[in-house]
Amino acid sequence: MDLSLPRGIRDIEPQEHLLYERIRQAFYEVADLFNFKMMEPAPIEYLSTLSAKSGEEVAKQIYSFKDKRGRDVGLRFDLTVGLTRYVSSRRDLKPPIKLACYGGAWRYEEPQYGRYRWFHQWDVEIFGSASTEADVEVIDVCDKILRRLELDNLLIQIGERSVVEEYIRKSLRVSSEEKLIELMRALDKVQRKTEGELIKEYEARGVGKDEVNKLLEFGRLHGAPEKMIQVVNELQLKSSEGLGRVWDSLKSRGIANVEYNMSVVRGIDYYTGLVFETVDTRNPQLGSLCGGGRYDLLPKVFGRPDLSATGAAGGIERVALLMTGKAEPRGVVFVAYTDSSLRKNAVKLASELRSEGVKAETALEPKSLGRQLEDASDLGARWTVIIGKRELASGELTLRDMNERNEERLSPEEVRGRLKAG
Amino acid sequence: MDLSLPRGIRDIEPQEHLLYERIRQAFYEVADLFNFKMMEPAPIEYLSTLSAKSGEEVAKQIYSFKDKRGRDVGLRFDLTVGLTRYVSSRRDLKPPIKLACYGGAWRYEEPQYGRYRWFHQWDVEIFGSASTEADVEVIDVCDKILRRLELDNLLIQIGERSVVEEYIRKSLRVSSEEKLIELMRALDKVQRKTEGELIKEYEARGVGKDEVNKLLEFGRLHGAPEKMIQVVNELQLKSSEGLGRVWDSLKSRGIANVEYNMSVVRGIDYYTGLVFETVDTRNPQLGSLCGGGRYDLLPKVFGRPDLSATGAAGGIERVALLMTGKAEPRGVVFVAYTDSSLRKNAVKLASELRSEGVKAETALEPKSLGRQLEDASDLGARWTVIIGKRELASGELTLRDMNERNEERLSPEEVRGRLKAG
Numbered sequence: 001m002d003l004s005l006p007r008g009i010r011d012i013e014p015q016e017h018l019l020y021e022r023i024r025q026a027f028y029e030v031a032d033l034f035n036f037k038m039m040e041p042a043p044i045e046y047l048s049t050l051s052a053k054s055g056e057e058v059a060k061q062i063y064s065f066k067d068k069r070g071r072d073v074g075l076r077f078d079l080t081v082g083l084t085r086y087v088s089s090r091r092d093l094k095p096p097i098k099l100a101c102y103g104g105a106w107r108y109e110e111p112q113y114g115r116y117r118w119f120h121q122w123d124v125e126i127f128g129s130a131s132t133e134a135d136v137e138v139i140d141v142c143d144k145i146l147r148r149l150e151l152d153n154l155l156i157q158i159g160e161r162s163v164v165e166e167y168i169r170k171s172l173r174v175s176s177e178e179k180l181i182e183l184m185r186a187l188d189k190v191q192r193k194t195e196g197e198l199i200k201e202y203e204a205r206g207v208g209k210d211e212v213n214k215l216l217e218f219g220r221l222h223g224a225p226e227k228m229i230q231v232v233n234e235l236q237l238k239s240s241e242g243l244g245r246v247w248d249s250l251k252s253r254g255i256a257n258v259e260y261n262m263s264v265v266r267g268i269d270y271y272t273g274l275v276f277e278t279v280d281t282r283n284p285q286l287g288s289l290c291g292g293g294r295y296d297l298l299p300k301v302f303g304r305p306d307l308s309a310t311g312a313a314g315g316i317e318r319v320a321l322l323m324t325g326k327a328e329p330r331g332v333v334f335v336a337y338t339d340s341s342l343r344k345n346a347v348k349l350a351s352e353l354r355s356e357g358v359k360a361e362t363a364l365e366p367k368s369l370g371r372q373l374e375d376a377s378d379l380g381a382r383w384t385v386i387i388g389k390r391e392l393a394s395g396e397l398t399l400r401d402m403n404e405r406n407e408e409r410l411s412p413e414e415v416r417g418r419l420k421a422g
Numbered sequence: 423m424d425l426s427l428p429r430g431i432r433d434i435e436p437q438e439h440l441l442y443e444r445i446r447q448a449f450y451e452v453a454d455l456f457n458f459k460m461m462e463p464a465p466i467e468y469l470s471t472l473s474a475k476s477g478e479e480v481a482k483q484i485y486s487f488k489d490k491r492g493r494d495v496g497l498r499f500d501l502t503v504g505l506t507r508y509v510s511s512r513r514d515l516k517p518p519i520k521l522a523c524y525g526g527a528w529r530y531e532e533p534q535y536g537r538y539r540w541f542h543q544w545d546v547e548i549f550g551s552a553s554t555e556a557d558v559e560v561i562d563v564c565d566k567i568l569r570r571l572e573l574d575n576l577l578i579q580i581g582e583r584s585v586v587e588e589y590i591r592k593s594l595r596v597s598s599e600e601k602l603i604e605l606m607r608a609l610d611k612v613q614r615k616t617e618g619e620l621i622k623e624y625e626a627r628g629v630g631k632d633e634v635n636k637l638l639e640f641g642r643l644h645g646a647p648e649k650m651i652q653v654v655n656e657l658q659l660k661s662s663e664g665l666g667r668v669w670d671s672l673k674s675r676g677i678a679n680v681e682y683n684m685s686v687v688r689g690i691d692y693y694t695g696l697v698f699e700t701v702d703t704r705n706p707q708l709g710s711l712c713g714g715g716r717y718d719l720l721p722k723v724f725g726r727p728d729l730s731a732t733g734a735a736g737g738i739e740r741v742a743l744l745m746t747g748k749a750e751p752r753g754v755v756f757v758a759y760t761d762s763s764l765r766k767n768a769v770k771l772a773s774e775l776r777s778e779g780v781k782a783e784t785a786l787e788p789k790s791l792g793r794q795l796e797d798a799s800d801l802g803a804r805w806t807v808i809i810g811k812r813e814l815a816s817g818e819l820t821l822r823d824m825n826e827r828n829e830e831r832l833s834p835e836e837v838r839g840r841l842k843a844g
Contacts, residue, residue: 001725002470003511006495009466011508014459014521021450021460028443033776035754035783035801037436038443043526043540044431044485048424063466065487068530073428086433089425094800096786099436104465108490118465129786133769137786140773252769254777303423332457347555347674351562354455355676361457364518364551364559378516379457 008109008117018327019320020120024102026148027122027314034141036100036124041082043104047072049085052301053270063106063117075106079123080311081298087127088302095128095307102316114286114318122290125311127299132242135274135294136249138312142278142290143255145314151322153282154257154289157222158246159264159275161293162239163232167218167262170237172211181268182207183215190219190263222261225250229260246274272296276312280322289322290314333419334376334384335362338369342387349385349397349412358419377402385415430531430539440749441742442542446524448570449544449736456563458522458546463504465526469494471507474723475692485528485539497528501545502733503720509549510724517550517729524738536708536740544712547733549721554664557696557716558671560734564700564712565677567736573744575704576679576711579644580668581686581697583715584661585654589640589684593657594633603690604629605637612641612685641685647672650682668696694718698734702744711744712736755841756798756806757784760791764809771807771819771834780841799824807837 005011012020028038051058064074076082079101087097101123111117124141126134139156146154161184168174168183186202193201195216202212221231225247232240243260250258266275275293280286292312299307335350337343346362353360361379363372369386376384386398386407397415400407410418427433434442450460473480486496498504501523509519523545533539546563548556561578568576583606590596590605608624615623617638624634643653647669654662665682672680688697697715702708714734721729757772759765768784775782783801785794791808798806808820808829819837822829832840 001474001723002468003507003724004468005464006466006468006489006493009464011464011504012462013508014461017461032752033779033781035781037751039436039439040434042427042431042433044428044528046424046426046428052423060490063489067428067485068482071428082433085425086435106466126786131787133765133786144776248766249769252766253773254770301423302425329459330454343555344670344674347671348676351675354566357455359455359457364548364555365553 006117008111010116010118014329016320018329019323020316022323022327023122023145023149023316023319027100027102027145030141030144030148031100031122031124033144034098034124034137036098036141038100038102039083039086040101040103041076041079041086043076044073045076045082045085047074050074050077050081053081053298061107061109063108077107078105078313079103079121080125080295080313083123083125083311084127084298084309085302087125087307088299088304096134097127097307098124099127100124114315114321116317120316122314122316123311124292125309127307127309129310130296130308132245132274133249135310136246136253138292138310139250139276140253140255142292142312142314143257146278146289146319149319149323150326151280151289151319153280154278155281156255156258156276156278157261157264158225158258159261159266159293160239160242160246161265161271161273161275162242163237164218164262164265166237166239167235168215171218171235172214179207183211184265184268186212186215187219187263188265188268190216219263222259222263225258225260232260242274266291266293270295270297274310283322286318286321288315289319330359331382332379333358333360334372334379334381335360336369336372336376336384336386337362338386338388340366342389342392345387345392349387353416353419356416356420358416373400373402383419385419428539430533432538432540436751438742440751441745442738444745444749445544445567445571445738445741449522449524449567452563452567452570453522453544453546455566456520456546456559458520458563460522460524461505461508462523462525463498463501463508465498466495467498467504467507469496472496472499472503475503475720483529483531485530499529500527500735501525501543502547502717502735505545505547505733506549506720506731507724509547509729510721510726518556519549519729520546521549522546536737536743538739542738544736544738545733547731549729549731551732552718552730554667554696555671557732558668558675560714560732561672561698562675562677564714564734564736565679568700568711568741571741571745572748573702573711573741575702576700577703578677578680578698578700579683579686580647580680581683581688581715582661582664582668583687583693583695583697584664585659586640586684586687588659588661589657590637592659593640594636601629605633606687606690608634608637609641609685610687610690612638644681644683644685647680647682654682664696688713688715692717692719696732705744708740708743710737711741752781753804754801755780755782756794756801756803757782758791758794758798758806758808759784760808760810762788764811764814767809767814771809775838775841778838778842780838795822805841807841 062074062077067073083099104120199212229243271293273294277288277291294310296308299309335346337346350360350362384400396409398407399415484496484499489495505521526542621634651665693715695716699710699713716732718730721731757768759768772782772784806822818831820829
């Protein structure tokens with residue numbers, strides 16, 4: 001029988017699952033410290049909801065299908081759409097509404113290194129606050145999660161759509177909305193394409209070489225916030241003021257591993273203000289570990305122009321790749337017996353140990369002591385408690401150190417004390 | 423814009439999510455104590471895998487659809503099929519293989535009280551052990567999870583398919599496999615239908631009234647294990663021996679809230695040995711909170727007749743219903759300021775408090791102190807720290823007790839000490 005899985009779909013096996021749980025735990029703890037409320041939006045939505053912002057195009061990139069009554073539905077492709085749909089339908093909630101979610105999502109895209117058709121995200125969103133402070137809080141919570149996971153070499157790359165827009169309008173004298181978007185798309189490609197490729201591509205679309213060059217020059221601007229604020233000031237862009245406020249708040253929050261980067265614009269039709277991405281500078285091939293920004297348009301599409309929105313998502317698969325080997329299961333104690341008549345005693349002792357918080361396992365089938373010790377060793381047990389007839393009669397147990405391969409006869413209380421100590 | 427969700431699909435909102443997380447946490451801790459390895463099987467499988475055991479019929483009850491390449495796939499309807507498929511494909515794993523999973527699943531069925539089309543389960547499975555000890559370990563781990571959640575009035579109802587089969591073959595002199603299954607189905611209905619209904623239904627299928635009556639009498643047998651072992655012994659059924667071994671192991675594990683119940687047979691085509699269900703005797707309308715048993719046939723269908731299997735699943739939605747109000751979020755500390763020039767100080771103090779493990783929030787928009795105190799109160803904050811100009815100059819902060827509505831001027835160190843103490 002064919003036991004394979006559909007392309008891009010996989011099991012999360014125990015070793016990787018340990019990492020995911022460590023990330024989830026860190027996320028919950030940190031999001032809670034910031035007083036985000038944890039929830040999970042529906043995994044299946046009407047296609048009309050999923051495509052509300054990005055149009056019918058989205059159906060090609062997601063798992064969409066007709067349910068048994070012929071309605072078009074789809075699996076969520078992120079957590080933001082569902083959370084925004086939820087908040088938009090809840091007019092009783094008082095802003096700011098801070099929501100957080102950890103969960104899986106699905107996209108029907110070609111699998112790549114660290115990217116699957118089923119993937120997991122952490123997600124934080126703040127609805128109903130248009131302030132810079134909300135944008136920075138989102139950056140802050142993501143940064144604290146990654147730090148709690150002891151990741152380093154992290155660089156937070158911050159862009160600001162209003163600065164880019166002002167630059168294009170003012171310095172490139174662009175007034176048409178269409179051309180503005182076209183040029184922002186070019187900027188988005190600065191980190192992935194060569195200058196030559198971009199000039200060629202945009203000339204074909206009727207954008208002059210000089211304009212593209214000027215834009216690329218702007219897009220290459222990146223560096224420490226203080227320096228960049230000065231540079232943008234010199235370009236006489238009014239929107240530079242916002243960059244100053246962001247930096248003030250970042251400093252108050254003790255966040256310094258930041259650069260301002262004019263090429264960071266992210267999803268063009270989606271974001272509306274500050275945007276950011278966090279990368280591991282030693283593992284740039286992984287892409288961003290998390291990213292997000294302000295997206296005031298989505299709640300508007302859902303009928304809530306009063307709710308502005310800012311948020312970010314972290315990619316669990318990619319973060320887990322950086323943590324390989326960083327989560328080990330807790331050690332187990334094996335309880336063995338020398339004679340099958342003592343099995344009950346072993347089952348009982350293992351049960352008592354567990355009730356005292358000690359991870360304990362005993363053979364499920366009757367086995368010789370030798371086979372039991374083999375099992376204990378395969379399970380990576382540091383200690384094996386051996387119940388023997390004579391020892392039991394004298395009220396003692398044998399404690400075997402599996403590493404040192406030596407044994408001691410101890411009272412049950414001594415054994416427990418030893419095992420509870422680790 | 424229509425913000426509704428497909429029928430039976432919903433968001434898990436914050437209050438309920440807290441309960442789910444408490445259950446998940448208890449499950450992880452307990453399953454780990456028993457040395458189950460945590461993993462998660464794929465959420466999407468080929469339909470051929472999902473229907474391997476139950477046949478094409480299953481497609482009607484699940485979310486099945488064609489992917490973009492026309493392959494028949496479906497959303498998992500439980501966690502057992504995926505775990506069994508995984509283990510069956512991993513010939514390198516040494517039995518017994520103890521796996522555990524917490525996750526969502528989907529069924530296209532009519533929603534009812536406590537039952538949705540998207541639901542969550544905890545799941546434990548032991549592959550490769552045919553022993554009674556494995557069956558009882560599964561019961562044990564489920565019992566310990568429910569106890570850790572402080573649920574009471576729990577009754578574990580245990581049935582044994584081999585006893586039922588022997589009774590039908592011997593006392594009802596049934597030899598045809600077909601009729602055997604027919605009669606087991608009748609037994610399965612004892613708790614849901616009246617005697618009259620069952621006699622009528624089975625007479626129509628050619629089963630005599632006397633036979634049905636005798637079967638129903640047998641099905642009504644239930645009670646304390648010791649008593650029931652005696653009753654079954656008196657019926658001269660050899661398989662009663664197994665019931666004795668189960669009871670021995672339950673006692674060794676300190677589990678006493680058990681009855682043997684001859685009508686508990688569960689999914690007829692699926693289970694092959696011991697079966698059980700745990701109910702809350704004060705909330706019988708909820709149905710079973712968890713249940714499972716031995717299902718040696720599924721690994722066989724997946725090409726692994728060498729792997730026997732026993733396991734159980736718990737219903738998170740139903741367990742959460744019993745825990746309503748039993749999980750409260752941790753309290754938050756609000757950091758307020760008297761003048762917008764002090765906002766930075768508030769952001770900084772909140773950040774410092776969080777780094778010390780105190781859940782802290784500050785206003786994202788500039789607001790009057792009155793509005794900030796209102797927000798703090800809405801958030802249920804017990805304490806608000808107020809940063810004022812004069813106090814700051816003298817190196818002090820104001821700590822407001824939101825319950826008692828009184829304020830104290832304290833040094834920053836005193837404030838932190840107070841807040842860290844809770």
